[in-house]
Amino acid sequence: MSLLQVEGLGIEFGGVRAVHDVSFAMKPGEIVSVIGPNGAGKTTLFNMISGVYLPGSGRVKLDGEDVTGMSPHLLARRGLSRTFQNLQIFQQMTVLENAIAGYHLQESGHLLADLLNLPSSRRRAQVAREGAQKLLERVGLGRAGEQEAGNLSYGALKRLEIARALALKPRVLLLDEPAAGCNAVETEEIDHLIAEVAAEGVAILLVEHDMKMVMRISNHIVVLDHGEKIAEGDPATVSRNPDVIAAYLGTQEAADADG
Amino acid sequence: MKLSNKQATLLVLALLIAITPFFFPSSYYYRVGSLIFVNGIAVTGMVILIGYAGQISLGHAGFAGIGAYTCALAPVHLGLHPGLALVLGAVISAAMAWLIGRPILRLKGYYLGVATLGFGILVSMVLANERDITRGPDGIEVPDLGLRGLLKDMGLNLNNSEFWYGFTGLALLLGAWLALNLFNSPTGRALRALHGSEIAARTVGVDVARLKLQAFVISAVYASVSGSLLALQNKFITPDVAGYMHSIEMVTMAVLGGAGSVLGAIFGAGILTMLPQVLTVFAEYEQLMLGLVMMLVMIFMREGLLPSVLRLIRGRGE
Numbered sequence: 002m003s004l005l006q007v008e009g010l011g012i013e014f015g016g017v018r019a020v021h022d023v024s025f026a027m028k029p030g031e032i033v034s035v036i037g038p039n040g041a042g043k044t045t046l047f048n049m050i051s052g053v054y055l056p057g058s059g060r061v062k063l064d065g066e067d068v069t070g071m072s073p074h075l076l077a078r079r080g081l082s083r084t085f086q087n088l089q090i091f092q093q094m095t096v097l098e099n100a101i102a103g104y105h106l107q108e109s110g111h112l113l114a115d116l117l118n119l120p121s122s123r124r125r126a127q128v129a130r131e132g133a134q135k136l137l138e139r140v141g142l143g144r145a146g147e148q149e150a151g152n153l154s155y156g157a158l159k160r161l162e163i164a165r166a167l168a169l170k171p172r173v174l175l176l177d178e179p180a181a182g183c184n185a186v187e188t189e190e191i192d193h194l195i196a197e198v199a200a201e202g203v204a205i206l207l208v209e210h211d212m213k214m215v216m217r218i219s220n221h222i223v224v225l226d227h228g229e230k231i232a233e234g235d236p237a238t239v240s241r242n243p244d245v246i247a248a249y250l251g252t253q254e255a256a257d258a259d260g
Numbered sequence: 261m262k263l264s265n266k267q268a269t270l271l272v273l274a275l276l277i278a279i280t281p282f283f284f285p286s287s288y289y290y291r292v293g294s295l296i297f298v299n300g301i302a303v304t305g306m307v308i309l310i311g312y313a314g315q316i317s318l319g320h321a322g323f324a325g326i327g328a329y330t331c332a333l334a335p336v337h338l339g340l341h342p343g344l345a346l347v348l349g350a351v352i353s354a355a356m357a358w359l360i361g362r363p364i365l366r367l368k369g370y371y372l373g374v375a376t377l378g379f380g381i382l383v384s385m386v387l388a389n390e391r392d393i394t395r396g397p398d399g400i401e402v403p404d405l406g407l408r409g410l411l412k413d414m415g416l417n418l419n420n421s422e423f424w425y426g427f428t429g430l431a432l433l434l435g436a437w438l439a440l441n442l443f444n445s446p447t448g449r450a451l452r453a454l455h456g457s458e459i460a461a462r463t464v465g466v467d468v469a470r471l472k473l474q475a476f477v478i479s480a481v482y483a484s485v486s487g488s489l490l491a492l493q494n495k496f497i498t499p500d501v502a503g504y505m506h507s508i509e510m511v512t513m514a515v516l517g518g519a520g521s522v523l524g525a526i527f528g529a530g531i532l533t534m535l536p537q538v539l540t541v542f543a544e545y546e547q548l549m550l551g552l553v554m555m556l557v558m559i560f561m562r563e564g565l566l567p568s569v570l571r572l573i574r575g576r577g578e
């Protein structure tokens with residue numbers, strides 16, 4: 002049975018169809034990539050699945066439950082977590098605190114216990130802190146914990162967001178361009194990390210412009226163009242699809258014409 | 261041994277409260293000190309709301325008004341001990357904050373500012389107009405807390421201003437301790453997270469509406485206790501305690517001193533409580549000077565006075 006199921010999802014902004022009638026499904030441990038030219042609607046699709054936007058049409062099902070338009074914090078409780086293309090970091094907090102924030106659902110207890118600094122509150126915070134430190138090490142930020150997050154490089158912040166998303170122990174993880182701004186070595190590390198997390202049974206939905214990476218790690222690819230799904234299948238099938246080639250070549254020609 | 265930020269803040273505060281009286285030229289300064297502490301309590305609440313959670317309120321004096329008038333009215337009408345009236349005021353303020361916070365906190369930025377401003381004005385209007393109960397704009401007397409007499413019986417003889425200096429100082433320490441506990445707790449982290457990015461906070465599971473409401477209620481309780489202590493100390497209170505000037509004063513003290521840190525905000529309360537006393541030498545230019553200081557601090561020290569000064573000192577040290 003599929004863990005995440007997207008059925009006929011669509012949304013309009015001021016009459017413009019940003020995403021229209023997109024469907025696909027994913028199983029635990031599967032890596033599904035969404036590709037398409039700039040403005041194709043990939044991030045908008047993520048925003049609808051993760052409850053940031055209320056879809057205009059269609060359904061999202063998580064483990065059989067209809068979660069369409071459910072608020073992100075409730076989706077987090079159900080095991081859906083994500084990162085952002087345009088970084089959403091808690092700038093004033095330290096790197097470690099950003100990662101600990103990912104443990105919110107596990108560490109939060111009673112407000113009075115927190116105000117009075119009761120042992121129960123301290124214990125929960127300590128467990129979260131230790132877990133967060135391990136996650137930082139896993140994404141290569143083990144030594145950066147005490148720095149203010151705002152001081153990190155773009156690539157490091159991308160990895161910090163992954164650590165924070167992993168802290169939720171998600172069943173479904175949405176990664177929006179996790180390797181953007183990372184150098185070749187870092188990209189490869191992220192590559193390994195994604196494969197590792199998927200091997201633990203997490204379903205990963207990925208948006209990434211690095212085609213080599215996409216072709217290498219995806220089990221399944223969904224291609225969007227102008228908000229519509231124009232193709233899907235395994236990497237080999239998709240890369241041979243004439244519509245896909247045309248969509249990518251089309252944007253290439255348009256870009257050339259612009260230049 | 262390295263002190264945590266919390267320990268250092270509490271230590272500095274406790275030392276300042278304990279040691280400054282030795283330098284007081286006259287007993288009048290005990291009164292200035294306790295006014296600073298009373299303001300400091302309200303402002304510590306503002307740190308939780310503004311500095312931690314990133315929400316604004318221009319109406320928190322409304323809660324100070326509720327706290328103050330509960331201390332004036334509950335002993336007379338309900339026969340409650342003034343100390344318990346303070347607690348009752350805090351409970352009423354919390355309930356009120358919870359009720360109005362739910363719809364109001366959906367608003368952001370200046371919309372939230374205007375809505376809360378409205379609440380504060382509403383409270384002060386009620387206090388000024390319900391003459392039958394509150395005796396209107398001229399104010400009302402507040403019964404004695406009675407604690408000083410009790411201490412005297414126990415052999416600790418303090419005059420009135422000494423007593424209030426010590427009592428409000430301890431209350432401020434307690435308030436600061438709670439706020440500092442909160443900062444590094446799971447709840448505090450969630451508040452600071454939603455301040456940094458509401459959308460990211462949601463995706464890690466933070467119930468943003470609930471957390472904002474908690475911060476609003478907690479800060480309302482601080483304002484209420486501050487108002488109660490002011491009333492009990494002065495043994496008299498007017499509706500001005502709930503007026504918008506007082507609300508704006510609370511925000512200004514917090515932001516001027518540094519809304520991100522408890523010590524900074526209390527420092528701001530100290531400066532803005534003392535400056536008018538110091539500036540009286542400038543007579544009619546007093547308000548002008550005050551406004552100028554506020555503008556200059558905001559232009560050159562956006563984080564607030566204390567954090568900026570500390571940064572400067574650290575920068576030199578390196």
Ligand SMILES: Nc1ncnc2c1ncn2[C@@H]1O[C@H](COP(=O)(O)OP(=O)(O)OP(=O)(O)O)[C@@H](O)[C@H]1O
Nearest residue numbers: 014019020037038039040041042043044045046086
């Ligand atoms: N909140 C919004 N309001 C109006 N239009 C929007 C909004 N969000 C997205 N869009 C529009 O929807 C379309 C799809 O944008 P989206 O960001 O989803 O593309 P994308 O595939 O993620 O592109 P990129 O590869 O550049 O990240 C674009 O035309 C965009 O301008």
Ligand SMILES: [Mg+2]
Nearest residue numbers: 043044045086
């Ligand atoms: Mg995008």
